[in-house]
Structure formats: C-alpha cells, structure tokens
Amino acid sequence: MQTLTEKRVFGAKTGVTDVFVATDAGLAAVTVSADQIGAFGLASREPATAVAATADRLVVGTDDGLLAADIDAGSRAGDVADPAFESIGGDAIGSVAAVDLTPEEIVVADSNGVVYSSEHAGAVAEPPAWEQRGTTDGVRAIDAGLLAATDGVYRIDDDGVTNTGLTDVRAVTGVGQPLAATADGLFRLGNGWQSVADGAFRAVAADGHGHAHAVGEAGLLVRAAEDGAWTTTTPPVEAPVVDLAADRGIVVGVTDDGTLCVTAGDGWRHQRLGLPGARGVAIGGGADGS
Structure with a gap:
C-alpha cells in the first residue's frame, strides 16, 4: 500500500504509465509511476481474453x-484511462485467444488457431481489412x-506462419533475442532453440535492452543486460x-487471482486488484514527469 506521502508525489518526477490487465471481470486499467501502483478501475466490463497496447492504441480480445x-x-495527467471501444473484428474474428499490437499492425489468433493480421487504418472507427x-494448434x-x-x-x-520448433509453448517474446516459455523449460533462440533452464515455465518478457524475466516452477529468472547472465529469485507473491x-x-x-506486481529495478511492489481470472497484462503509454 502507498503511504500518504507517496500518494502526494505520485508521478511527479518519474511520470505515469498505463498498465492494462485482461480478466474474467473485464479489462482493468491501472496507473503506475515507476514501481508505485496508483489508481485503477475497469475500463471495460466485458470479460477479456487477451490485451495488447501501444502508446496510443489499446486492443482487447473477448469471447x-x-x-x-x-x-x-499523455493528456490525462495520471488518471486511469476511460477508452471508447469499437468492435474491429468484423465477421472474420470470433473468440480471441491472443493478440499483439505494434505501431504498424495488429496480429490476432482466434480460439480455433486461425491467425489474422491487419495494418493500422488510422483511427479505430475505420474498420481494418x-x-x-x-492456422496453428492452440495459440497461447x-x-x-x-x-x-x-x-x-x-x-x-x-x-504465413512457420513452425520453428519446441512443443507445449506457453509464452514467447520476440523482442531482442527470442525466448520461449514451455512445459519443459525456458529456451533462447540461437543456433536453434537452446535450453536456459529446466522445468515448466508460464511467462516470459524482455525489454529490448538486454533485460528479460521469466517465471515458472524454478522461480523467477532474471537476465542481466550487462553480461546476459541469468539469476534465479523468488517471485514477488505466492x-x-x-x-x-x-x-x-x-x-x-x-x-491468476488478479494481483498486479511492478518493478522498476529496485524491488517489487504489488496490489490486489480484486479481479479474479486474470489472463494477460500489457503496458501502454504514459506521461513524463516534471
């Protein structure tokens, strides 16, 4: 929990960043400042299966x-987002299993494993083609x-889509050196997929600057940008x-019980959102501090 002093200075120096969480209760929008967790609320009450965001766009998958x-x-001065959603899937996309969003395109997979993409068409009111x-098997x-x-x-x-190896893949990142979290371990892509750690892994993320995090049975693994070495630590919550x-x-x-965990490099803070059935998390844009 934040102290009164922390609430007064929230975002003043480090700015604020929007974080979005897909849950069974809807899409939660959370404002964070470095590792401080601020205001949060539901941006959508429709159960969300997946979420992706950039600095100026938010895409949410539903059933x-x-x-x-x-x-x-940047114009909200740290308030929780209140976006106006438009349906953009048309007749092509039904129940969504996963989605990714870049400044250039949207990539989405439905519950049948069919993968679609579309270039951005300006404002979301303009339906994409x-x-x-x-088609793949069981997109995560x-x-x-x-x-x-x-x-x-x-x-x-x-x-189209080309299989590069591994099985039972739970998560993947293509930022920097590709990493894959699978039921059998954590892998990095070099001359083929090479093992980093054994055991089942559930999630992985990288920032494009050499840092990476992965979580699974072995605990929380953290890769240092300086030498690429991995260390194992305890996850921030049970x-x-x-x-x-x-x-x-x-x-x-x-x-999975809707607790948000945040670190800016100096340790983790966490906040129970009270929204069970969390499916995914995405970092959006923000406003710089003074």
Missing part, C-alpha cells in the same frame, strides 16, 4: 470478437512476430504469475 480504442495517455496468415500468446502454441513456436512471415510484460523502464506481472 465475442476484438475491441479497440484510441488512447491519449483482415488477412488470414495461417503472440509477441513481436512470434507465436506460442501447443505444437511449437511459430514465426509470422510473408509466407500466487502463480500468469503473464509478464516489460516496457517504459518497468516490468509488470499479473497473477
């Missing part, structure tokens, strides 16, 4: 399709051109962490 909203975090890229996550599925890691390329994200100088994780 009934895909929602998107334009956001302007969807291109079917391929999509990140930076890679897809985690029950039958392997797939690369999304001009030819409940299982189901997803991780890293951007804007912070790492966030969410547990």
Whole structure:
C-alpha cells in the first residue's frame, strides 16, 4: 500500500504509465509511476481474453470478437484511462485467444488457431481489412512476430506462419533475442532453440535492452543486460504469475487471482486488484514527469 506521502508525489518526477490487465471481470486499467501502483478501475466490463497496447492504441480480445480504442495517455495527467471501444473484428474474428499490437499492425489468433493480421487504418472507427496468415494448434500468446502454441513456436512471415520448433509453448517474446516459455523449460533462440533452464515455465518478457524475466516452477529468472547472465529469485507473491510484460523502464506481472506486481529495478511492489481470472497484462503509454 502507498503511504500518504507517496500518494502526494505520485508521478511527479518519474511520470505515469498505463498498465492494462485482461480478466474474467473485464479489462482493468491501472496507473503506475515507476514501481508505485496508483489508481485503477475497469475500463471495460466485458470479460477479456487477451490485451495488447501501444502508446496510443489499446486492443482487447473477448469471447465475442476484438475491441479497440484510441488512447491519449499523455493528456490525462495520471488518471486511469476511460477508452471508447469499437468492435474491429468484423465477421472474420470470433473468440480471441491472443493478440499483439505494434505501431504498424495488429496480429490476432482466434480460439480455433486461425491467425489474422491487419495494418493500422488510422483511427479505430475505420474498420481494418483482415488477412488470414495461417492456422496453428492452440495459440497461447503472440509477441513481436512470434507465436506460442501447443505444437511449437511459430514465426509470422510473408509466407504465413512457420513452425520453428519446441512443443507445449506457453509464452514467447520476440523482442531482442527470442525466448520461449514451455512445459519443459525456458529456451533462447540461437543456433536453434537452446535450453536456459529446466522445468515448466508460464511467462516470459524482455525489454529490448538486454533485460528479460521469466517465471515458472524454478522461480523467477532474471537476465542481466550487462553480461546476459541469468539469476534465479523468488517471485514477488505466492500466487502463480500468469503473464509478464516489460516496457517504459518497468516490468509488470499479473497473477491468476488478479494481483498486479511492478518493478522498476529496485524491488517489487504489488496490489490486489480484486479481479479474479486474470489472463494477460500489457503496458501502454504514459506521461513524463516534471
């Protein structure tokens, strides 16, 4: 919990960042400042199956399709986002299993394993045109051109989707050196997939600057940017962490019981959101401090 002093100076020097959590109760929007957790509330009350965000756009998967909203975090002075969602899946996309969002395109997989992509079409009120890229088996996550599925890691390329190996993949990151969290261990992509640690892993995230985090049976693994060495630490809470994200100088994780965990490099803080059935977490934009 924050002290009264922390609440008074929240965001003043380090700025604020939006964090979005997909849960069975809806989409939670949380404002954080470095490792301090501030205001939070429901941005959508429709059960969310997946979430992705950039500095100016938010995309949410549901059992009934895909929602998107334009956001302007920098103009809100730290208030929790209140986005106006539009349905953008059209007739092509039904129940969403995973989604990824870059400044250039949206990539989404439905519950049948069909993968679609679309270039951004300006404001979300302009419906995108969807291109079917391929089909996989049991999609769990999509990140930076890679897809985690029950039958392997797939690369999304001009030819569609291409299986690159591994099995029972729970999470993947394509930021920097690709990493995959699987039922058998944590792997990095070098000359093929190479083992980093044994045991079942649930989530992995990297920031593109050499830092990476992964969580599983072995605990919380942290890769240092300086030498690439991995160290094993204790997760910040006892409940299982189901997803991780890293951007804007912070790492966030969410547990299956809806506890948000945040670190800016000097230790973890956590806050119970009271929203069970968490599925995923994404870091959006923010406002710089004074």
